[in-house]
Amino acid sequence: MALFGATLIQLAFLLTLSAIGMSAWYFWKQDLRFYVGARRSLIGASLLVIGAALTLIQQLLVGNYALEYVARYSSRTNDGIYKIAGLWAGMEGSLLFWASVLGTYIFLVSYFNRKRNRTLMPIVNIVLGIVMLFFLFIIINFENPFRVLPLGTAIEAQGGTGLNPLLQNWAMLIHPPLLYLGYVGFVVPFAFAVAALVTKRLDATWIRSTRRWTLIPWLFLGAGVILGGRWAYVELGWGGYWAWDPVENASFLPWLTGTAYLHSVIIQEKKNMLKMWNVVLIMITFTLTIFGTYLTRSGILSSVHAFAATDLGIWFFGFVVFIILSCVALLVWRKDELSSQRRLESFTSRESGFLFNNMIFLALAMAILWGTMFPILSEAVRGVQITVGSTYFNRITAPIGMLLLVLVGVGPLLSWRRTSRATLLRNFTWPLAAGTGTMVIAMLLGMRQVYPLIIAGLVAFVLAGILIETVNGIRARRRLAGEGVFLALRSMIDKNRSRYGGYIVHIGILCMFIGFAGKAFSTEQDVSLGQGESEILKGYTFTVDRFYTEEHPSYSAFIVDLAVEKQHRPVTVLRPERRHYTNWEDQPNTEVALFSRPLEDLYAIVGGYDPESDKVLLKIMINPLVQMVWLGGIILILGTLVALLPSRAERKAKEVTA
Amino acid sequence: MPGQRKKFIILIVAFSVVTFGWITIGAGSDEVPYVSIAQLVDTDHEWKQTRFRLGGYVDEGSIVYSNARRTVEFTLIQEDDQLPVRYEGLTPDMFKDDAEVIVLGQLDDGVFVADNLMTKCASRYEVDISEPAYDLGRKI
Numbered sequence: 001m002a003l004f005g006a007t008l009i010q011l012a013f014l015l016t017l018s019a020i021g022m023s024a025w026y027f028w029k030q031d032l033r034f035y036v037g038a039r040r041s042l043i044g045a046s047l048l049v050i051g052a053a054l055t056l057i058q059q060l061l062v063g064n065y066a067l068e069y070v071a072r073y074s075s076r077t078n079d080g081i082y083k084i085a086g087l088w089a090g091m092e093g094s095l096l097f098w099a100s101v102l103g104t105y106i107f108l109v110s111y112f113n114r115k116r117n118r119t120l121m122p123i124v125n126i127v128l129g130i131v132m133l134f135f136l137f138i139i140i141n142f143e144n145p146f147r148v149l150p151l152g153t154a155i156e157a158q159g160g161t162g163l164n165p166l167l168q169n170w171a172m173l174i175h176p177p178l179l180y181l182g183y184v185g186f187v188v189p190f191a192f193a194v195a196a197l198v199t200k201r202l203d204a205t206w207i208r209s210t211r212r213w214t215l216i217p218w219l220f221l222g223a224g225v226i227l228g229g230r231w232a233y234v235e236l237g238w239g240g241y242w243a244w245d246p247v248e249n250a251s252f253l254p255w256l257t258g259t260a261y262l263h264s265v266i267i268q269e270k271k272n273m274l275k276m277w278n279v280v281l282i283m284i285t286f287t288l289t290i291f292g293t294y295l296t297r298s299g300i301l302s303s304v305h306a307f308a309a310t311d312l313g314i315w316f317f318g319f320v321v322f323i324i325l326s327c328v329a330l331l332v333w334r335k336d337e338l339s340s341q342r343r344l345e346s347f348t349s350r351e352s353g354f355l356f357n358n359m360i361f362l363a364l365a366m367a368i369l370w371g372t373m374f375p376i377l378s379e380a381v382r383g384v385q386i387t388v389g390s391t392y393f394n395r396i397t398a399p400i401g402m403l404l405l406v407l408v409g410v411g412p413l414l415s416w417r418r419t420s421r422a423t424l425l426r427n428f429t430w431p432l433a434a435g436t437g438t439m440v441i442a443m444l445l446g447m448r449q450v451y452p453l454i455i456a457g458l459v460a461f462v463l464a465g466i467l468i469e470t471v472n473g474i475r476a477r478r479r480l481a482g483e484g485v486f487l488a489l490r491s492m493i494d495k496n497r498s499r500y501g502g503y504i505v506h507i508g509i510l511c512m513f514i515g516f517a518g519k520a521f522s523t524e525q526d527v528s529l530g531q532g533e534s535e536i537l538k539g540y541t542f543t544v545d546r547f548y549t550e551e552h553p554s555y556s557a558f559i560v561d562l563a564v565e566k567q568h569r570p571v572t573v574l575r576p577e578r579r580h581y582t583n584w585e586d587q588p589n590t591e592v593a594l595f596s597r598p599l600e601d602l603y604a605i606v607g608g609y610d611p612e613s614d615k616v617l618l619k620i621m622i623n624p625l626v627q628m629v630w631l632g633g634i635i636l637i638l639g640t641l642v643a644l645l646p647s648r649a650e651r652k653a654k655e656v657t658a
Numbered sequence: 659m660p661g662q663r664k665k666f667i668i669l670i671v672a673f674s675v676v677t678f679g680w681i682t683i684g685a686g687s688d689e690v691p692y693v694s695i696a697q698l699v700d701t702d703h704e705w706k707q708t709r710f711r712l713g714g715y716v717d718e719g720s721i722v723y724s725n726a727r728r729t730v731e732f733t734l735i736q737e738d739d740q741l742p743v744r745y746e747g748l749t750p751d752m753f754k755d756d757a758e759v760i761v762l763g764q765l766d767d768g769v770f771v772a773d774n775l776m777t778k779c780a781s782r783y784e785v786d787i788s789e790p791a792y793d794l795g796r797k798i
Contacts, residue, residue, distance in 0.1 A: 359674075378689075399680075526747060528727075
């Protein structure tokens with residue numbers, strides 16, 4: 001089977017190569033047979049890569065520990081589901097997984113464009129083919145997941161090392177695949193942008209064709225980042241969900257530029273402006289996804305996601321440089337076609353709102369990139385590696401984030417082209433009143449921290465804006481179509497799904513900001529407690545009822561029963577654990593005990609047991625409003641789905657053509 | 659409207675300058691050098707007042723807990739050099755003999771007093787996730 005898997009990958013490499021050749025030939029000579037041939041080879045290559053990934057999964061499931069990869073990342077004691085997770089637990093597997101996700105996208109793009117975009121598709125195929133070729137090249141030459149262990153190796157006999165216990169968590173099962181689906185997916189709009197440049201078809205066609213192809217990876221990437229935060233929160237036990245780690249940043253950067261792109265394409269669709277800008281934005285986004293992979297995989301930055309340092313770095317770096325140079329060359333070649341005939345007319349227009357939104361997203365991305373790259377830059381310039389920590393990131397990003405919130409509120413209240421003074425007054429009075437009112441009330445209630453106050457005010461401002469617009473829309477429909485409130489709301493959303501989906505996403509973002517603000521009010525305490533002893537934190541009494549050891553098939557656990565009371569009423573019993581997994585005896589694994597109330601999370605971990613004093617060491621935290629971050633994430637996903645799903649009119653149109 | 663266009667360009671340039679300044683100033687306020695133990699001895703720089711970061715391995719058998727496990731002392735090794743480290747707080751799961759760690763703190767009388775301890779995994783087999791340490795700083 002090992003040979004089978006490796007052969008599949010090699011065949012896929014050859015097919016991809018021929019697909020690129022045939023596409024180029026078709027583009028040159030317009031011989032339709034080559035177009036069809038290229039399409040078929042590319043689909044064939046994709047299916048082979050997916051087949052190779054499935055082969056590896058099958059090997060993981062049956063437990064062929066003669067394969068080095070299987071022996072390293074799974075074990076007999078792992079549950080089936082965690083055996084599958086082995087596919088993305090290590091370098092070789094995750095590269096193959098990456099390629100197979102790309103293969104899936106290629107397959108879908110070919111399928112949905114089988115009759116459309118015939119001018120763009122040959123170039124799209126070439127771009128997708130080159131990316132695929134690069135990953136297959138790396139897998140074949142450096143990271144073959146089907147390598148066989150030398151005969152009689154100990155780890156084969158013992159039935160594999162198993163997945164690191166830290167990865168054995170539901171969020172870890174979905175987080176990497178989601179991130180990959182997001183990362184890889186941006187290649188599709190990128191390929192279309194390149195094709196539009198090459199073929200000079202720079203109107204909004206390529207943007208309309210890729211609207212969903214952009215929203216889907218954007219959704220996956222966002223959901224993946226949020227789930228990663230959730231995993232860190234419930235599994236790692238330091239009480240937070242975001243640490244500005246280089247690898248986290250690497251996944252966040254393309255999301256930011258991708259968000260900027262999602263906004264700026266609206267202007268091209270509606271006004272046929274910003275052509276150059278949109279092309280550049282999607283190029284940056286795609287480059288950042290490859291660059292992110294490079295950061296993650298090369299080990300040039302010390303990250304807590306310590307992937308083994310390899311010599312792959314140079315290849316990835318070369319690929320990034322190749323992408324950047326080709327993009328710049330393309331832009332220079334087509335710069336005349338990219339200039340717009342129309343100009344922005346006024347500052348107080350929705351166009352300029354979008355433009356500022358874009359600048360702020362880019363500024364945010366720049367700030368994060370700068371901080372992430374700082375160790376490398378400073379070493380190059382000053383000879384010393386200097387790192388910047390979360391203090392830098394929080395200080396820099398907080399005000400930029402606030403500005404962004406302002407725009408979330410202001411943008412939708414502006415009209416296209418220019419907003420008259422009367423409209424400004426009418427649209428802004430109530431939201432502004434709501435914002436200031438909320439801030440005043442919050443201050444009267446004793447809130448003194450600056451950022452939480454600003455966030456509270458801005459949230460009210462944005463919400464009021466959305467609410468007023470929705471209410472006005474419903475009223476208008478009720479008047480014109482005589483519909484009931486809910487029907488009016490439904491048909492209003494259906495008429496303009498991207499717009500109202502966008503508003504729902506905005507509400508999700510607001511929720512998340514409220515959650516971020518909650519961090520300013522969190523409390524934590526390290527305590528050593530003996531049996532029966534207690535600690536009071538923010539009105540909660542934490543009492544150690546007992547501590548004991550439990551044996552399980554794959555681990556043994558040291559458990560503390562921590563009873564929580566508030567005003568003499570029992571709230572819950574927290575049970576933080578410290579586990580020792582078979583095969584991983586020297587790495588204890590803390591299991592967080594988490595009790596979520598609507599407004600705050602009670603969070604406890606056990607750090608150890610001190611036999612001398614017969615006490616356990618605990619870290620107790622009270623984290624307000626963390627729930628809002630996850631709630632915001634769910635709303636964000638729902639909003640994106642609203643924007644993604646076809647409207648009734650679109651569905652009808654499809655039925656007619658079908 | 660050429661005048662309008664000029665205004666936009668001025669605004670964009672101004673925004674970029676402010677952002678860039680903001681970023682570089684912000685970075686300067688939270689710079690922590692990453693040094694090696696050898697550098698501490700060799701350079702004339704007075705390291706005593708500076709907060710810095712050190713990376714290395716935990717010397718086998720050097721971990722000693724005290725104060726009901728709330729304080730940990732160990733020896734950090736970098737090739738031929740070594741330095742005693744003290745850290746107060748709960749240690750991350752992967753903190754153990756031979757683990758690769760990154761500590762952040764200050765020198766005090768020949769002992770590196772860390773206020774932040776991060777581990778990278780250097781176990782038998784490459785594993786891709788380790789653990790951010792506690793107290794990575796407040797997030798808004």
